[in-house]
Amino acid sequence: MKAFVLDENITKYTFGKPFDTETVFLKGTEITRENIEFFKINKEEKFNLTYNMDISQIVFGLGENQRGINKRGGIYESFCKDEPNHTPNKKSLYGAHNFIVLDGNEKFGVFVDFPGKVVFDVGFSNNNELKISLGEENFDIYIINGKNARSIVRKFLSLIGESYVPPKWAFGYQQSRWSYKNENTVLNIADSFIKNDIPCDAIYLDIDYMDKFKDFTIDSDNFPYFESFIKRMKNKGFRLVPIIDAGVKIEKGYNVYEEGVEKGYFCTDTEGKNFTAAVWPGLCHFPDFLNKEARRWFGLKYKILANIGIEGFWNDMNEPALFYTKRGLKEALNEVKECEGKNLDVYSFFNLRSKFSNISSADEDYKSIYHNVDGNKVNHYKVHNMYGYNMLKSASEGLKEVYNNKRFLLFSRASYIGMHKYGGIWTGDNHSWWEHILLNIKMMASLNMCGFLYIGADTGGFSTDANSQLVIRWTQFSIFTPLFRNHSSMGTRNQEPFSFDDKTTDVLRNVIKFRYALIPYIYSEYMKAVINNDMYFIPICFEYDDKTSRRIENQLLVGGSIMIAPVYEENSAGRYVYCPEDMLLWKVSDFKNRKFNVVKKGHMYLDVELDEIPIFIRKDNILVIGNTASNVDSLDNRELNVIAFVENKAEYIYYDDDGISFDYKKGNYSKITIKIEKTKNDYNIDVKNSKNSFLNKLNFEIVDQEGTLSKKTIYI
């Protein structure tokens, strides 16, 4: 073990020869340490580290995972998995996020930088023991000290680098389904948004837009005039967002396949041949995204679509998901042959059935894949969690070459910490289950802790059928997620906002319009989180450290100014809410028609009608609200509404930029600093403008602790 000081609060411990995940670039200064802080090392079975948790200790983190914001009580395996059935016993989902924060008598963060399987037993086997197990002894562990969870997370975020930023239009509502199969279907969806007066920025193309699921091809029967279709859609106000999958179809004459073979850019198998497994296109090879040249080669393929007007992509199946390999299928078929003619006993039958049900994404197959990393042959199983990460990196680097200074929409299903530099993630194939709204709520803050800011779930649920109430409640939460997309699976009930009855359409219209009015706030908070290495979704107890706040799993702070308490139970007429301080409650139905109520610190039961979204503005804080429009490009926010709850004084920094370019990285953004101070009978308002030349009017609605509303207007 070697130890390196990265800063006064961060120490890196290096065991063996770690694979460079490129998550942390800082190297630090080597120091002498006998032992790793906090943990005991145990090498009896597997290599593992243990820590005795005190009874009050909360364990935050692990990103995209099951259970609560507090991870205590579970076992989690970091090993990116195509897991379409997110029941509570599943240990791995699509992402691998090895960062936790322990918050008890001792407070510290731990990042295990290892791209293979890592198991976190957080008091499952033994109530008070945290046990981190790794298959091999080549990894870095970062221990981060800090005075509280929030500051530890911020140190970690500064360590792993600045987040991806999408174009501003990607903060609009996005509509997806597997699949809108042809031009007409897509047009009908677009027209339905227009006809129903529901804003929407993007419509997604799932796998069926491709010719036989071949990346960077178009099905010319269903999309005969794709280039002009893209333009036609853009003119209507909609961007198209096509999917790109990891597997490349083995097909003679298909240029991506042929080039990949020729150049040796695919992953190989134990015999050195190109590794083959079936995914959507049937048998495929898999680009070796860990090979720099292959990565660049594949990344530049996006040009094909970017050049004809596509401005965003989603990367799927990049755990990588493997439906079957010849090995797995052969094994299952051999089992069938063994059984044939025999009077199967029950265990033989179950064994036979499991051969088929366990055929996909098998460890044995992962172990037979090899990468070429700077000329070295590296077994995939040891670096499994790097695959989706580097596929997104490939796309990101490719798109940067294509778009230059223009931002693009990009997100992935599989991920590893560090990938946030290249794009966002969605949380994969969830279900239209009420439980999954709550899981969605809980995951968001955990993902922010691991660096992922551009995130969201399939609103309404991907698998199984949704009813209108579920879609409404879920959408009411999703308006706060940066990635705000409704997506559903083939074979399930349609769940576009106009797919139910008129009343549902009316409710969802108001909900989605409100999202657009929130974009000035959401974008400002998102960008400040990016620039300040901070979170956007924040657990309540990161700001309020009272005993009750520490246990809240179903409310979140969104940015610095507001708290949300989504309704996530069927047929409920409201919910319980805990306010850790006095707050200003706004139940939003039609956002233009505003009523505010001061609610006192403490517990309350809140009636929430089906068309209402409760928002709590924190004390001495400010929420900015803009206008709505049919899409982000059409938003006209020359004037903003400033809603403030002021006991003494409130301050808000309103960030904005061109929403298009990367110029914000050079400091090219505007900041308006709004200060409101309560005087005896009035308020002093101070507005400082830095670099803004667009916004010219602020309409203030200021409420004091007695609930008295004052309105003012200030021109900038």
Add this chain to the structure above:
Amino acid sequence: MKAFVLDENITKYTFGKPFDTETVFLKGTEITRENIEFFKINKEEKFNLTYNMDISQIVFGLGENQRGINKRGGIYESFCKDEPNHTPNKKSLYGAHNFIVLDGNEKFGVFVDFPGKVVFDVGFSNNNELKISLGEENFDIYIINGKNARSIVRKFLSLIGESYVPPKWAFGYQQSRWSYKNENTVLNIADSFIKNDIPCDAIYLDIDYMDKFKDFTIDSDNFPYFESFIKRMKNKGFRLVPIIDAGVKIEKGYNVYEEGVEKGYFCTDTEGKNFTAAVWPGLCHFPDFLNKEARRWFGLKYKILANIGIEGFWNDMNEPALFYTKRGLKEALNEVKECEGKNLDVYSFFNLRSKFSNISSADEDYKSIYHNVDGNKVNHYKVHNMYGYNMLKSASEGLKEVYNNKRFLLFSRASYIGMHKYGGIWTGDNHSWWEHILLNIKMMASLNMCGFLYIGADTGGFSTDANSQLVIRWTQFSIFTPLFRNHSSMGTRNQEPFSFDDKTTDVLRNVIKFRYALIPYIYSEYMKAVINNDMYFIPICFEYDDKTSRRIENQLLVGGSIMIAPVYEENSAGRYVYCPEDMLLWKVSDFKNRKFNVVKKGHMYLDVELDEIPIFIRKDNILVIGNTASNVDSLDNRELNVIAFVENKAEYIYYDDDGISFDYKKGNYSKITIKIEKTKNDYNIDVKNSKNSFLNKLNFEIVDQEGTLSKKTIYI
């Protein structure tokens, strides 16, 4: 359609020629009716009945099912199913319970008496439409009018007849696992209960106690001295409860098989041969429980075990579950042959895989089974939900012949309304998921509405691994369920109360001991529900009809005196509770050490430590508490503690009987009527004794609205 008046509030509508389920015996008087009340009949596709629900209408009922106590928003299929994965999208579980109560501007109950598949679309497809669909037009529908949900349910319960009553020992704690495989394992479990001072009444024998899973046989390797082992266990204070499955192994020389074949007592197939499918023993035939003679024949087989001292059984796999049939397996294997050598495209692969995953309990197989009902050949698919019902009836009738006037423990996995006359049910193969504690809570009241009183779930969860906290919280709820059993699957972590750390054992010891102290109350309330055609678990709004109570899904009334609010969320330090009136809160940790607090009507957040069970005694109500013991037979309740929360006057009828015989049916039970009236400075206590000659002392703890505790003792 014919109509029959059964009483002034109940009308039966007969369509076609219904199969007699024997659920309702009352025939009624025929009347002339043009239309069925409330519903529109529609025969376009399938036969269906629709009703327009008003927006406030709650739909109660459907027994063992997903979602809330309020069933609105879901689709449910009544078709008994071996469904081991209870995710929220599953439409059928093990029971088929076609009774609902609509409670809105109009209030009425509907019982669809049809033993085939019935679909209830309760506002899923269309928010405000209830749609009941049936595959054929031969059924009875009962419409029950009443002034509120509770009274409608009570009328329904009186219609379907008196519930099964188990022996009193079956109210003790019961320990199960798939499987305690041999004498030594069972002995070790028993000794661990004794050593850890944890009460327990019964240990379960899952399928492995049998010789090759053959009903009514014993594996003589693992249980070489079964008869003396039963006695030995009884002497230690434990009863053994073996499982009996539906399928009878096809094996030459096995007498149940041979007799069944010889006498023609098995279900037949389309060719008239004995129907064959594989379950645990491999290929099996299935007793035709719808054939009176076969039912009696199989029922009397229980004698084999009853005669050597077994006093209770559980009936499993009686949906009936079918792992595979030759047809299903052949179809899957043919699919394999079709695929062999081909370059499988992905849809062919999925099709192949689904052939194996959908092989079990296929409709096509059910459609190929036939029953002999009074000489008539009846297709199984049309009467599917009768199978488990009649298996339990078979056992019940057989055991009555064996035991005469002695009660026995008996419960089933599959069920249909009406089966409650013969035994209880457990809710099947749940998971060690926190969500399933909540599902358990919600199901209990729905099952009571459908007549099932002796009910409980697998405490701690059957499938997947439990942690200690989950087992504690689940057990804290299950102490209120009449069937109180901890059960878990092969391959999962052990979850007996002593399987975790010492602290967990300590907590669970207190929890289970408290169950025994509650038995006087639980048994009294259970028996009063039996005798009065009433419920034991009652939704809050059946007693309190305020707007808030109508939406409560996570609290229950247990009997007439108490409300419970179980903690069912991981890592929570308490929960929200709504008190619909002032109540007396008792947080039970060690039940002998009592502290009471008056809590006011309204909402509250309640801190609940891991070792605490909050119980709310309703205003002007009385809870009786007895002693604890190592098992029910050892309970000595010559004196009882009477805990009362009295504003004006409280009354309680304490029921008891011998706990062994059916003499209660002849009125041979004791009743002690306790009345407490608050006077100016004291209480008047009046105790009326009817037929009790055992209980001789009552220790009163009376708390008034100010929280003042008065203690008194009364000798009877």
